[in-house]
Amino acid sequence: MTDTRPGRPDDERTLIQSVSRAARILKALGSDTSRLGVTELAARLDLKKATVYGLLRTLEAHQLVEQDVETGKYRLGPALLQLGNAYLDNHELRARSLLWAESLATRAGEAVHVGVLTGRSVLIVHHVFRPDDSVQILEVGASIPWHACALGKAIVAHLGPGEQRELLAEPLSKLTGRTLTDPAAFGRELGRVRREGLATERQEAIVGEAGIAAPLFGARGVVVGAIGVSGPVEHLLPDGPPAATVTAVKEVARGLSRELGGGRSAPSLGA
């Protein structure tokens, strides 16, 4: 298991080994098995038990991990929540998108998400609930595979060809029966998204749900994220996307891009 990510070609030799190992421990504890013992962690990360134990003790002193009293296993600690919140609070895109997202949710009558690409996933940095009285769960902090959501398609379609190739080179996981997983077909889909400046997703991440998103550009026309609406497929994409929703998504994305410094270059295809 490697944790290097596309666009981060850091040479392992220039990194501080113990910090890397501590980071790998945190990531392991943040993955699907949320509680792990020293032995399991050592096996997973291919490290000596004594090394893992020392790292865990240090992380525990900083409240980055904590030990379960009953089982003796380790899990992520409370300091990470503070760091996570601080990350979101300081996230420029999130801060700038608050009002725009609110207005898009009102205009479209659907839930709005703002996301950025981290590795191979879209990290949701802001979420406005669908403006009705239904119960909804806050999805800020959620990670969605980039290829299964409109936000991810909108972002990746506006990356350089090299970055796109890298993302398409690894297998695209199947989240539903409708997830696009064929790299060649996906290349065509990205071309279409780039031409239209708009991405759609139809039951590709969650059965019954759809999304419509447009890219957000920062200074020098670099894509920095995406904003979009999502909701029941029968509302959002009965056949094609409803014109009013498309207009709302595009206008809000353009307005927010302007505020982020990417206004003028946004509509260009950035040769």
Next chain:
Amino acid sequence: MDAACVRRWLDDVAAGVRAERDHLTQLDAAIGDADHGVNMNRGFTVAMAKVAALDGATPGQLVTVVGRTLISTVGGAAGPLYGTAFLQAGEALGRSETFGPERLLQALEAALAGIQGIGAASEGDKTMVDALAPAVAAFDAELRSANGSLESAVGRASAAATEGMRATIPMQARKGRASYLGPRSVGHQDPGATSTALILDALAQVVLGGGASAGKVQAAPPRRR
């Protein structure tokens, strides 16, 4: 089994969904949109009205009309998933007036294949597949065993579904909206697996008990608090 038996089963499912509406919604509130019970109840209420109006229909036609109704009336993921499951099962039941355990097995398998085709979920993903897949396997295994019968097979299938439903509690969701919660989805029973267990329990009750429909489905989901 004949059309009358299938009607009793569908009645029991509808009654069970009505009785468990709040429980299903409450389960869904923890890891989803808090609408599973309400949606399923609406869907089965409409479906049962259509079933009641279908005179002289074959078992396959009854199950098919339920599927079609669920697709058009139940929102979220449950509509397409359950709708497809019933449609596929209805097709597998064919046009005959009665059917036996082998045909029922084919219908269950078709339902599972339909759900997996749409949702791409495997066992362990914390979905309705975690209740249905073990139920189909148990039904199959029991039918192949020396003393296997329709009665024993549906009994085993229902027990396996309930066990599979309970097994979703410690799982971390890997499909659907619940997967966005990551580790926070652990510790909650999956609402889809719960409604699937209810449907199979109703099937077992009808086959084993044969009689009146009220009050039998209560055994299906454990009523917490």
